Amino acid sequence: MKKSKAFWVFSALALVIYAVVQGLISSGIIDLYYQNILVQMCINIMLAVSLHIVIGITGQFSIGHAGFMAVGAYFSAIATMKLGLPLPVGLALGAGVAALAGLLVGLPTLRLKGDYLAIATLGFAEIIRIIFLNVDYVGGAAGMVVTNMTTWTYAFAGVVITIIVISNFTNSRHGRGAISIREDEIAADAMGINTTYYKVVAFTIGSLFAGLAGAIYAHNFFIIQPTTFNFLKSFDILIYVVLGGLGSLSGSVIAAIFLTMVTAFLANFPETRMIIYSLVLILVMLYRPTGLMGTKEITSLFKFGKKGGTKP
């Protein structure tokens, strides 16, 4: 019953965070600017966690995550703006279509390994972006106007759902299968694990939540443009996962929170931000290639007395 205890602790914590922030918002202590940063932070956490399941858990190196975010953003915007559906339906539709896109992209590409997979996912993301760029129905290069409908409640609910689903997946039979692929794909294959199946499942779940994040993102700003979802966005998401630690869910959450704050502070100096990002990326890889947390979770830091734990 240890796992269900962790689940209830997490739910209680989430509820407390939500209540406190909501209280601060309604009492006007957190103004619109900080509220926007909080929503941005939630979106980035969702993106980081959804990429974490692909890179950190399954070990499949994808650098095209922004493509699925774009799919989620555009399809949810079509649902709410063009078809007049309510926002929750739009979010679900965006996430669902992104998952479908992830399945379609994942089936052929996940047979590739390492560098080739990375470059193929990058290629697919660029193709998705170019398609949106050329379809006049969604505004082409000028972008699509979207009403601001996202609230802190939607964004935070998205984060909670993402974290619960992905941590449950990680601790399930499927998750263990995925981790075995990360550790050694040939050995996993030899042990009778259907590696293609687990890779595609993880990739599809990752795309689903990237799509959800994209859908929330689309309704947070007043316009969505294809250029927003170029590969620099994919690299941004990659940095969260790498900095937090490949294989650590809490690590990617922490990195997403931290880097969102850095971005907010350096909003007026975008070049400086990118220089810092790239230096962090290089230095982390040179001196601590496992990232800040490695494969450990934040909860394992509180377990004193017990020796060992998961070794990287």
Add this chain to the structure above:
Amino acid sequence: MEWIQQLVNGISLGSIYALIALGYTMVYGIIKLINFAHGDVFMLGAFIGFYAIARWDIGFFPALIISMVLCAIIGVIIERVAYKRLRNATRIAALITAIGVSLLIEYTVIFFRGASPEAYPEVLPKTYIDIFGVSISSISILILAVTVVLMILLQFIVHKTKIGKAMRAVSLDPDAARLMGINVDNTISATFAIGSALAGAAGVIFGVYYTRIEPLMGVLPGLKAFIAAVFGGIGSIPGAMVGGLSLGVVETVVSALGFSLWRDAAAFVILILILILKPSGIFGKNTREKV
């Protein structure tokens, strides 16, 4: 005749891709790393050439040589500072570092000179030559000539010199090469130097041909040159040449058919098809997976 005109444009574009792709394929062949920063060395080469021509008022060929030398030095510095420590790291770590180096170069350039584009000075007289009723600009012919000369030079270096022999040996088996007394580190640096010099040359040629350069110009040609290298079979030098030229022609044909907005997608579709159907490329060797 319109089509021959387009073919010439395609070959000009393709020879730029081929020059960049050679650097990718050589580096990948020797240390199995996709050097994402290669496209940015190409960008630096274009800017070095620009400043050499615009500020110091020198001709095309001296600028080309200055740009190649400086790019070779930059390539070696990148290799020594960032990639050398990662020889035994995982492929993902090396790839992430390469992405980091690429972003660092791009945004350092933007930081120091801004993101505004620059117009290349007209360094070569622009005349048109009529061949069988097709008017071909002299710059296209010059680009092709420079590319061919550089490729012959490269073939000579790789196949006839001692360092070329060492490069081939290291790419075949680094450990055995080390046992045979080859200095593996220096050989890898030499590979980076040659690849980066070619990228620098491509940068200057790009600037002269398209007359517009900017700090992020290296990203897309870099990716496409990588696609060209994969298409031709990564690690194979003739493959990179053929891949680059065919990609250039395909892109120009797609534009000429009226789908110019889909031009970039065409390259990525080619990449995905080749990766799924024949990942070793046209000239690549089939490698078997070993445990």
